Amino acid sequence: MTPALIYALAAIGPILVQLALVLGAPWGHLTMGGRWPGTLPPRIRPLAGLQALLLIAMTTIVLNQAGVTDFGWPAWAIWPVLAITLLSTVANFATPSRMERLLWGPMTVLMSLSLIWMLFL
Template identity: 40%
Template sequence: MTLTLAATGFSILITIVILFQAALAAGMPWGEYAMGGKFPGRLPAPMRVACLIQIVILALLALIVLSKADILLPGWRELADVAVWFVVAFSVVASVLNLITKSVRERRIWAPVSILMLISSLIVALGG
């Protein structure tokens, strides 16, 4: 039950991040809430493409966690047993970057989200 709850929580949080990245890619003027706040307002085209690439990566991370928790893609389980540690490492880096960003708005919103993603991915990694 704890494993399923942690994987579900991770998936909900990463879905929020994916939706935010999709909004940035579509041109929403929320640049101060991403990428260190370096691009306030609408992101330039290359950064919007980067958002699309991040969406793919984030979706793969979610699938790895869900597979490790035996919720989706049982055929990925062997890969997920190892790859989940990449998810944990990714979450550590995301947490550190969101804690040290110069953008106060980004830090206030995304640091708690990334820390919760770290905790939930670690629970999944250790629980299965």
């Protein structure tokens, strides 16, 4: 249960930032490669919303797999979560945005390690 809770707690920050971006927070430098400093253009904000929804779904899958909750997710759903989390880690360290590398890089490493711990150790 502990690694799942670490994952869930680590996901709260990115979820809140993405939701704030949807609402017009001037944090565009913290997402999508920092392509839009300041507020995201209105046509891009739905992508931040989709990212928030994806992170929420992934977190519920992790908590479901650990037996913390019972959302009815199938057991195999954890594997796409692991793949997306690992790919996000790579992307967050490869981004041209220094702030993304400094903030989300370590966060996704923590999320990845908690999943590996949960699934393999």
